[in-house]
Amino acid sequence: MMGLPSCREVAALLSREQDDTAPTPRSLSLRLHLLMCRHCRRYERQLTWLRRSFIRVRANPVAPKLPAHTRARIRKRLRRHDDFHSPPG
């Protein structure tokens, strides 16, 4: 694959595409490498999958609950200021 970027370089370029707000169009050599290399195609798919999973995690309303003992501790801490009927300084 003379003249084409190595897998190591391709992986860095694919990662950068995930972060660039305005990604530059793919070079011919990058596209050719991807056409020929199933490992890098796979890496690309997996990066996309990870990105989608994180979007889903950020959006999902189902969630772990604040443990009862923590809730009680925080409530106690908030109560300490009740004597003053005003927020803590």
Place this chain on the structure above:
Amino acid sequence: MTETAQSPAEGWLERHGDALYAFALRRLCDPVTVEDLVQETLLAAWRSHAAFRAESTERTWLIGILKHKCIDEIRRQQRSAIVDAMGDDDVESQVFRANGRWREPPAAWGGDPLRQLENDAFMNAVGHCLDNVPTAQRASFVMRELYDQDTAVTSEHLGVSQNHLYVLLHRARLRLRRCLEKNGFVVEERQ
């Protein structure tokens, strides 16, 4: 001792405690820190009570405060560690051969991995894997993927150049991908 009227902060704790906890937990992966941050958020909200504007909902307002606190915390953790020098991490030479080809090619993942897992299982695996990622890489990755901050904001928060940030994120992804796979997390069924 007379029962005092409930403070607004207690009301917020009751109504939004779970939501705040969940928001931070799935972005920091460290329950102890998260509990402290929820408490600090309620105290800070109480102090700046007057700043609350009715156009945002109470919960959105509280989550906004919490989000700032979480990002500060990531920044604090990252600054207290020595910023990984560019040459410090050899993940790339572990993953790639000297000629630039994959030494450990990615294994095939399942047909629709998005359906494989509940979010909590996914985040547990991610949290476990991120534990072994160098601090600066982890901080970059969390800010980017979990707080959805763009690279300009992330590099400013972490005090690194954008080019350094690209490298940190790239290395974090190589490590995370490899770790998820090693944990049998997303391996395709054998054919």
